[in-house]
Amino acid sequence: MNNFNVHILSLKREICSLIRKTLDNEKYVLSCTSGEEINEKFLSGFNNEIHCLILDKGINPELAKKIKDKFSNIPIICLPSLGSDTNVSNGIKYMSEPFKLSELKKSC
Numbered sequence: 001m002n003n004f005n006v007h008i009l010s011l012k013r014e015i016c017s018l019i020r021k022t023l024d025n026e027k028y029v030l031s032c033t034s035g036e037e038i039n040e041k042f043l044s045g046f047n048n049e050i051h052c053l054i055l056d057k058g059i060n061p062e063l064a065k066k067i068k069d070k071f072s073n074i075p076i077i078c079l080p081s082l083g084s085d086t087n088v089s090n091g092i093k094y095m096s097e098p099f100k101l102s103e104l105k106k107s108c
Helices: 013-022 040-045 062-070 103-106
Strands: 002-010 028-034 052-056 076-083 088-089 091-098
Touching: 002 013, 013 028, 040 062, 052 062
Parallel strands: 002 028, 002 052, 052 076, 076 091
Antiparallel strands: 088 091
């Protein structure tokens, strides 16, 4: 069985750890970029093959838009979307707050 590569972009490293504990390591290969490492330089140099991107809500909106544009060909899950229900727009899944890890697991 091929592994499913998921990359997490989160301002807090704890979010990455929590998601790692939730998703099955036999099925998913998880990588994470967190904190100040999430910037224009990272985005321009990131060429890893990934199948899904998990994007934290706290990322600068302008940078988040560039990230969404660069990875428009794969599923993107935005965590969480404050004040909204789970929905999908332009292929991007927006999760509600507080998000449930079980819901995330179903989305990947």
